[in-house]
Amino acid sequence: MIEQLNPTLKAFTILVPGVLLGLMFDIFTPLFYLVFVILVTFLFSNISMKKWLLIFTPFVLLAIGFAWMRMLYTRESFAGGEVLFSIWQFDVTTGSVMIAISLGLRSLCFVALSLLFILTTDSTKFMLSLMQQLKISPKITYGVLAGYRFLPTFRHELQVLRQAHRIRGVGRARGIKGRIIQFKRYSIPLLANAIRKAERVAIAMESKGFTGEKERTYYHPMKVGKRDWVFFSTMVGMFFFIVILSYSFGYLNVFGNQF
Amino acid sequence: MTNQWKLKEIVLMSILGVVFAAIYLLFFFFGQTLRNVLMPFGLGEFGYEIIFGIWFIVSIIAAYIIRKPGVAFTSEVIAGVVQVLMGSPAGPMLILTAMVQGAGAEFAFAITKWRDYRLRILVLAGVFAAVFSFAWHLYSSGNITLAAWLIVATFIVRVISGALLAGVLGKWISDQLAKTGVLRGYALGKEMQEERERDAA
Numbered sequence: 001m002i003e004q005l006n007p008t009l010k011a012f013t014i015l016v017p018g019v020l021l022g023l024m025f026d027i028f029t030p031l032f033y034l035v036f037v038i039l040v041t042f043l044f045s046n047i048s049m050k051k052w053l054l055i056f057t058p059f060v061l062l063a064i065g066f067a068w069m070r071m072l073y074t075r076e077s078f079a080g081g082e083v084l085f086s087i088w089q090f091d092v093t094t095g096s097v098m099i100a101i102s103l104g105l106r107s108l109c110f111v112a113l114s115l116l117f118i119l120t121t122d123s124t125k126f127m128l129s130l131m132q133q134l135k136i137s138p139k140i141t142y143g144v145l146a147g148y149r150f151l152p153t154f155r156h157e158l159q160v161l162r163q164a165h166r167i168r169g170v171g172r173a174r175g176i177k178g179r180i181i182q183f184k185r186y187s188i189p190l191l192a193n194a195i196r197k198a199e200r201v202a203i204a205m206e207s208k209g210f211t212g213e214k215e216r217t218y219y220h221p222m223k224v225g226k227r228d229w230v231f232f233s234t235m236v237g238m239f240f241f242i243v244i245l246s247y248s249f250g251y252l253n254v255f256g257n258q259f
Numbered sequence: 260m261t262n263q264w265k266l267k268e269i270v271l272m273s274i275l276g277v278v279f280a281a282i283y284l285l286f287f288f289f290g291q292t293l294r295n296v297l298m299p300f301g302l303g304e305f306g307y308e309i310i311f312g313i314w315f316i317v318s319i320i321a322a323y324i325i326r327k328p329g330v331a332f333t334s335e336v337i338a339g340v341v342q343v344l345m346g347s348p349a350g351p352m353l354i355l356t357a358m359v360q361g362a363g364a365e366f367a368f369a370i371t372k373w374r375d376y377r378l379r380i381l382v383l384a385g386v387f388a389a390v391f392s393f394a395w396h397l398y399s400s401g402n403i404t405l406a407a408w409l410i411v412a413t414f415i416v417r418v419i420s421g422a423l424l425a426g427v428l429g430k431w432i433s434d435q436l437a438k439t440g441v442l443r444g445y446a447l448g449k450e451m452q453e454e455r456e457r458d459a460a
Contacts (some may be wrong), residue, residue, distance in 0.1 A: 015352065095432060110350070111350075188436060
């Protein structure tokens with residue numbers, strides 16, 4: 001199950017095909033990889049299909065809008081082929097339609113890959129694993145975790161601020177100048193409070209003996225096992241398999257060069 | 260690098276990362292709205308570009324307050340990681356984007372050997388972050404396929420946005436914060452204190 005995989009290696013596994021997809025400008029490669037990622041999502045993770053669809057569907061609409069814009073403004077060197085139709089002053093060619101669909105599918109691939117990571121990863125474990133696998137300084141990782149814990153308190157503080165303003169008779173802002181003043185009235189105190197908290201947390205950590213040394217023991221040791229490498233090689237291997245497949249079908253297009 | 264930083268500076272970077280991660284996520288939706296509004300005019304590509312500078316602001320604020328090597332880069336990456344922790348749909352790719360943007364801002368401070376933090380350098384940091392991120396998006400979002408005039412136009416808008424929303428606004432927010440006195444323990448607060456004493460003398 002993908003939930004049990006090591007978070008750092010999982011993130012890395014998502015990144016490699018994500019970055020390599022940037023090279024592909026045909027329809028076949030991102031389409032098949034998208035299908036593959038969706039299959040992996042439902043076969044090897046506990047993500048409920050309803051939840052996944054709820055998040056993914058809006059991105060389909062966004063991808064269509066994105067592809068539409070790309071289609072209208074494709075550069076000549078990519079937009080070869082005959083003119084299919086024209087809208088307003090734009091001539092839409094087969095080349096630009098292909099590029100647009102490819103880029104739309106690529107963005108959906110990114111979303112599907114991200115969801116595979118985000119919906120299966122615990123945030124604390126991700127930080128712990130970043131510290132243990134990537135040897136990031138415990139000062140930074142525990143600092144981030146401490147800061148992350150304050151996130152819910154910001155909403156509460158905003159409420160307090162709003163009530164404090166109201167009780168003193170400060171009304172809602174009107175006009176652009178009023179908005180700017182209002183922005184300052186909220187953002188500066190919120191940030192100032194956050195900075196005070198940071199200072200207090202740092203003092204508290206140090207006073208309790210936190211030195212931030214890398215030679216330390218961990219209550220939750222995070223390890224990379226065979227399973228993690230199997231996941232890595234499957235996700236990356238399948239990417240190259242699809243690239244070879246699209247090459248053999250004659251679809252492969254790397255940076256506008258047909259192979 | 261991390262040995263030069265005090266723990267309270269690191270926690271400050273993290274808290275700034277957390278606060279701005281929330282703001283960055285909000286601006287993602289705001290950018291989407293802008294894009295949808297501009298789309299009918301054929302200017303959809305500019306929706307994000309206008310506000311792009313906001314995504315570099317934490318680098319400028321953290322570097323301006325703490326004034327040590329690596330702060331601009333690290334604070335941006337932290338903001339990226341926290342967005343992933345918060346469940347941003349951009350996922351781990353966002354950390355990579357944050358690294359590119361942070362490297363851009365850090366580059367400007369590196370040119371001055373991390374000694375100069377006047378407005379012009381902060382603006383330069385915003386501009387470099389914009390240039391780096393633009394190059395990265397040419398590749399990752401496939402922007403390279405856009406028509407040449409559109410690439411040039413979006414580039415100019417992004418650079419201006421980086422200079423104003425990251426550089427100028429970042430300095431303004433930090434100066435306002437320093438006035439409240441919470442930054443007394445950090446480089447910016449100390450500098451302000453010295454100025455005040457000099458004025459008084």
